[in-house]
Amino acid sequence: MTFTTDKILERAACNLLCHHLDTADCYANPSWIPRFKTFFGIFEAYGYHKLEISGDQVKKARLDSQQRPALLSPPHNLGSLLRFLSVSMKKRQLHKAYSRGDVEQFAVLIASLFLDRCLLPLSITVHECLEWILNSFREQEWKESCERIAISLAKVERSNVNCLKLTRSLHGRENRMKCLQSLVALQYFWKIANEKTNPGVWNILSVLRRIDVKRKAVDFGSLYYQICMADIWLWSNRNLDAERGGLEAWLFFLKSCSFQISSTDWRPYATKVRNHASYLVQVYQCHYQADDYEET
Structure with missing residues (x-):
């Protein structure tokens, strides 16, 4: 699905995997579900760098121009990968294949994709994927995880123009998306003011x-x-x-x-x-x- 050049085969594989997530066998034996390391390996193959949640250093997600030529269209098969990730997050409470930390890293990585202009044709898919990721958190996890994601996103980009672009891209009707956008805006405000965050x-x-x-x-x-x-x-x-x-x-x-x-x-x-x-x-x-x- 992620590396085939045949679009029909790619879509068929994506549909098969998404359908299998709805079966009872998936929840009984979720070992086949790709873990976050596998997903990150695919994103790195597409040219994106891994984003770390923990620690003070957060690497910027970007296309590696030294390894890839300038792209005029989205990386091949990325749309199917995002769709499968969305379905996986939708069923997270059932198959329990991803930990809380995994989901936080997914949220930072997917949100940072809004900064890539070549992904504009996939902006709706990226937005929907991020919404499913945020909605996969349990109620008791959400508040702390949202703050951690916002702090990490504030370290992704230094340019004020891109900071504003990323913040505005986090719009939506979902309460969790609004909450994340609000906290990211707060982090960027104090970052631009060069002062300690003080809500x-x-x-x-x-x-x-x-x-x-x-x-x-x-x-x-x-x-x-x-x-x-x-x-x-x-x-x-x-x-x-x-x-x-x-x-x-x-x-x-x-x-x-x-x-x-x-x-x-x-x-x-x-x-x-x-x-x-x-x-x-x-x-x-x-x-x-x-x-x-x-x-x-």
Whole structure:
């Protein structure tokens, strides 16, 4: 399935394996189910490096340009592999072939695939696979595992552009996907701010309110990505709706960016910060019934 050049044979093998996961024999004898080392070996053959959950060092998942030429399409058979992995995770509680640590590593690896532009044709498949991986965690496992996955993903990429791309790719209607996106955004926010992670509405707002956009030495590039990450985290944070003072402070900061930055400001990212702040003001005022939060 993973290395054949015959597409018909590939799909037939994938259908057979997925069907076999639904049989009773699979749960009685799950030894045939490929373990995570086998999956990682296949991904490495495709050109991806292994991602480690434990420890301070997390290697970046990427295509190895020295071993593979530039790809204009997804690695061969990757779609079938992701489909089989999705079905395996769907049945994880029955066959119990994967440990909690295995699933965490799968989540980090699959989420990092969003950074590969050649996988855009498979973006829906990658997204669905990640959802099944996250849903395979037990309730008692989820909270701690979600935090570990978010911390690991924050170490995968250093570029702010890719950090934002990865965070926005973690969208979805599933609560667990939303939770992961929120925690990843929080990790990236503090990473960009170069400060220790300190969750809380007012902790984030205190960092943003220290920035004076009138100064010439403002790094509007970092500010733009901080605003984006703060928006993702605050939007999914239920405490913002309860803490009216926090919402007012957030709107006040956005309005200050919108009003104090001129449309003719030629500093890098200045107009981008201004336009995005203006847009967010409209969104939050519309969602939270702005009349109650207008400054007098």
